Amino acid sequence: MNYVAAIDQGTTSTRCIIFNKKGEIVSVGQKEHEQIFPKAGWVEHNPEEIRQNTLEVVANARIKANLSTQDIAACGITNQRETTMVWNRKTGKPYYNAIVWQDTRVGKKVDELEKSIGSDWFKERTGLPLATYFSGLKIQWILDNVKGVREDAEKGEAIFGNMDTYTVWHLTGGVDGGLHLTDVTNASRTQLMDIKTISWDEEILEKLNIPLAMLPEIMPSSKVYGKIKSEAMRGVPLAGILGDQQAALVGQTCYKPGEAKNTYGTGCFMLMNTGTEAVASKYGLLTTVAYQFEGQPVHYALEGSIAIAGALVQWLRDNLGIIKNSADVQKLAEGVNDNGGAYFVPAFSGLYAPYWNNNARGLIAGLTRFVNKGHIARAVLEATAYQTRDVLEAMQKDSDIEIKSLRVDGGMTVNELLMQFQSDIMDVEVIRPKMIETTALGAAYAAGMAVGYWKNFDDLTANWGIDKTWKSEMSEELRAKNFNGWKKAIERSLDWED
Numbered sequence: 001m002n003y004v005a006a007i008d009q010g011t012t013s014t015r016c017i018i019f020n021k022k023g024e025i026v027s028v029g030q031k032e033h034e035q036i037f038p039k040a041g042w043v044e045h046n047p048e049e050i051r052q053n054t055l056e057v058v059a060n061a062r063i064k065a066n067l068s069t070q071d072i073a074a075c076g077i078t079n080q081r082e083t084t085m086v087w088n089r090k091t092g093k094p095y096y097n098a099i100v101w102q103d104t105r106v107g108k109k110v111d112e113l114e115k116s117i118g119s120d121w122f123k124e125r126t127g128l129p130l131a132t133y134f135s136g137l138k139i140q141w142i143l144d145n146v147k148g149v150r151e152d153a154e155k156g157e158a159i160f161g162n163m164d165t166y167t168v169w170h171l172t173g174g175v176d177g178g179l180h181l182t183d184v185t186n187a188s189r190t191q192l193m194d195i196k197t198i199s200w201d202e203e204i205l206e207k208l209n210i211p212l213a214m215l216p217e218i219m220p221s222s223k224v225y226g227k228i229k230s231e232a233m234r235g236v237p238l239a240g241i242l243g244d245q246q247a248a249l250v251g252q253t254c255y256k257p258g259e260a261k262n263t264y265g266t267g268c269f270m271l272m273n274t275g276t277e278a279v280a281s282k283y284g285l286l287t288t289v290a291y292q293f294e295g296q297p298v299h300y301a302l303e304g305s306i307a308i309a310g311a312l313v314q315w316l317r318d319n320l321g322i323i324k325n326s327a328d329v330q331k332l333a334e335g336v337n338d339n340g341g342a343y344f345v346p347a348f349s350g351l352y353a354p355y356w357n358n359n360a361r362g363l364i365a366g367l368t369r370f371v372n373k374g375h376i377a378r379a380v381l382e383a384t385a386y387q388t389r390d391v392l393e394a395m396q397k398d399s400d401i402e403i404k405s406l407r408v409d410g411g412m413t414v415n416e417l418l419m420q421f422q423s424d425i426m427d428v429e430v431i432r433p434k435m436i437e438t439t440a441l442g443a444a445y446a447a448g449m450a451v452g453y454w455k456n457f458d459d460l461t462a463n464w465g466i467d468k469t470w471k472s473e474m475s476e477e478l479r480a481k482n483f484n485g486w487k488k489a490i491e492r493s494l495d496w497e498d
């Protein structure tokens with residue numbers, strides 16, 4: 001039993017990574033899936049495609065490393081959070097595509113609930129403000145708009161799950177007794193869980209008209225839940241589940257209160273461990289569960305969620321065709337000295353933290369005839385850095401902790417121009433660890449700890465090491481001028497939709 005595996009079911013792709021005891025990658029299987037945009041603001045995934053990709057990448061990772069299932073001590077799961085599925089437990093058939101976290105179709109509902117109940121009512125109970133982002137209203141949309149689901153849900157036949165729950169259910173037998181469960185971190189993103197009692201909130205379920213019978217059982221993030229039955233990893237204990245951003249926090253070994261990380265993927269998410277206390281945010285952050293290891297108390301985090309980060313680079317590639325690969329954005333941006341006065345606010349799904357403005361929409365501001373595609377590429381990268389500074393400021397105010405250095409990870413952190421600008425615009429040291437696949441690593445840690453492959457948090461912390469550090473090289477005056485331009489652009493994007 002020399003290895004631990006992790007399945008990372010992300011927004012753009014599904015990966016399976018096999019790690020050794022030092023937390024090093026032994027093998028990777030990866031496959032992208034289709035992004036479906038049926039209407040403006042709607043984003044869906046095909047669950048069947050994801051299910052098949054999962055089995056394929058698991059088999060690939062194992063076969064590439066020439067390992068048998070006996071070599072794998074445990075498997076963990078991490079996933080894009082909030083993305084919502086409802087399927088039939090007798091047939092395994094989904095009633096509708098997975099509604100992705102970025103989808104804004106429930107915008108009107110959010111406005112209605114804001115008027116009738118108020119965002120604070122939800123925030124006090126769940127740690128989350130009213131927004132299109134979370135699962136609860138997405139479940140309600142499926143119940144109200146897809147024929148027959150409500151009836152089946154009342155009978156306990158139509159069941160809900162985020163991608164963790166859907167994956168676990170299939171891996172542990174599906175229609176033949178698949179486990180219907182989730183972990184505390186994923187449950188904390190549904191807006192249906194009481195953040196203090198860690199149980200489904202029946203008053204919220206009543207207000208949203210969601211039957212309790214369709215919800216999964218809430219479990220710790222690190223625990224042996226059962227054994228995998230699918231051939232690709234038959235017999236391996238399934239022993240860890242974490243939402244992907246919480247997994248990155250665990251992978252970055254941020255186990256002490258005050259320790260924080262920022263993950264740059266499709267979106268960008270900064271989480272700070274706040275220990276066993278659920279700190280309520282006054283400055284636009286979420287209160288969320290960080291992790292729970294079996295037999296230990298729940299640990300909480302403050303989170304600043306940014307919906308669009310790497311997704312903007314993809315938009316440049318897929319919608320405008322200015323670049324061929326995501327990596328080309330750096331070369332294009334390096335061809336110019338600065339943004340030429342252009343600012344890009346990527347409010348494609350409204351704006352998340354710290355603004356929570358569902359009706360914001362994207363814009364490029366400050367254009368003149370001087371601006372060329374190099375400046376736009378720079379504005380695209382800078383948008384992620386500016387949004388991160390907004391979140392960092394909120395984090396410092398909410399936690400009363402001055403953040404002097406920030407641990408980063410995720411696909412975008414290979415972009416060194418972005419990392420330098422990030423440090424410049426925040427005047428904070430940016431630290432990239434040797435391992436930037438921290439999401440999968442966190443899920444592997446959760447699973448490995450549950451079966452005793454790693455014995456304690458010190459074992460995990462010992463695996464962490466620095467690859468590169470960036471320090472600010474920007475003058476105070478220029479930093480202030482640049483950030484002021486960003487704030488003006490943000491003002492203009494707010495409440496664009498009526």
Ligand SMILES: Nc1ncnc2c1ncn2[C@@H]1O[C@H](COP(=O)(O)OP(=O)(O)O)[C@@H](O)[C@H]1O
Pocket residue numbers: 010011012013264265266267309310311312313314326327328329330410411412414415
């Ligand atoms: N060199 C690069 N510069 C900027 N962005 C990049 C670069 N390489 C990849 N990305 C972006 O990073 C994202 C992929 O990161 P990843 O951590 O795999 O995301 P996710 O887990 O959300 O699928 C994509 O949105 C892609 O556009």
Ligand SMILES: O=P(O)(O)OC[C@H](O)CO
Pocket residue numbers: 009010011012079080081082101243244245265266267
């Ligand atoms: O798939 P990622 O890495 O973009 O993460 C998505 C988040 O979990 C959404 O909350």
